[in-house]
Amino acid sequence: MHPPPGPAILGPPALTTTTEPTIRTRRPTTTPLDNQPIPVRAKLAAAWTSFMFLYAYVDILAFFKPGVIHDIDNGIVWEFTISQTLLTTFLTLMAIPILMIVLSMTLPARANRTTNLTVASTQIPFAAFNAAGETWTYFYGLGIALEVTLLALILRYAWTWPHTTPPTTTATSPDRAALHTRQQE
DSSP states (O other), rough: OOOOOOEEEEEOOOSSSSOEEEEEEEOOOOOOOOOOOOOHHHHHHHHHHHHHHHHHHHHHHTTTTTHHHHHHHHHHEEEEEEEEHHHHHHHHHHHHHHHHHHHHSSHHHHHHHHHHHHHHHHHHHHHHTTTTTTTHHHHHHHHHHHHHHHHHHHHHHHOOOOOOOOOOOOSSSSHHHHHHHHHHH
16 A cells, blocks of 8 residues: 655554554644743833834934924924033933833833833823924824823733742742741841
8 A cells, every 4th residue: 555645644553453554644733922921021122122113213203393403404303402401401301211121121020110111101191292382282182192091001011010929839848948937038
């Protein structure tokens, strides 16, 4: 007996009177995708990265508004005169969420949680400030809504950061009980 052409899988021997293995053809199977849990640090860093892209692209796309480039050429941004102090202030404001990407991946858990809660909370008013006095409400409204949504997501991830419980050991002898007491101190 010859096997059929193509790939074949040899299965366990069938319960027949012969000892020949059963030949089965390979059938395509679908399996659910493996949904690995994502660490909180990675979620926070991804959210801060997305926030930074929005933050930057809202500013970049704003250059296409009529008159913006002309005002910049004349040394004006919004109502402010362009100066070293103004640009340093802008850089400082941009650096905070930029640094949150790396800090979210590197700070210890407790400091990470506290820092994310604090910084995300203070970024919400800055995001809303961009709408002050603007006539392009759809553009800035969408940008602010997306930024605040990401900041709310960051606050949620940080607030619901899982707590670990200390491992409990059972003391079966006086020596183990003393060791357990010393470890807790």
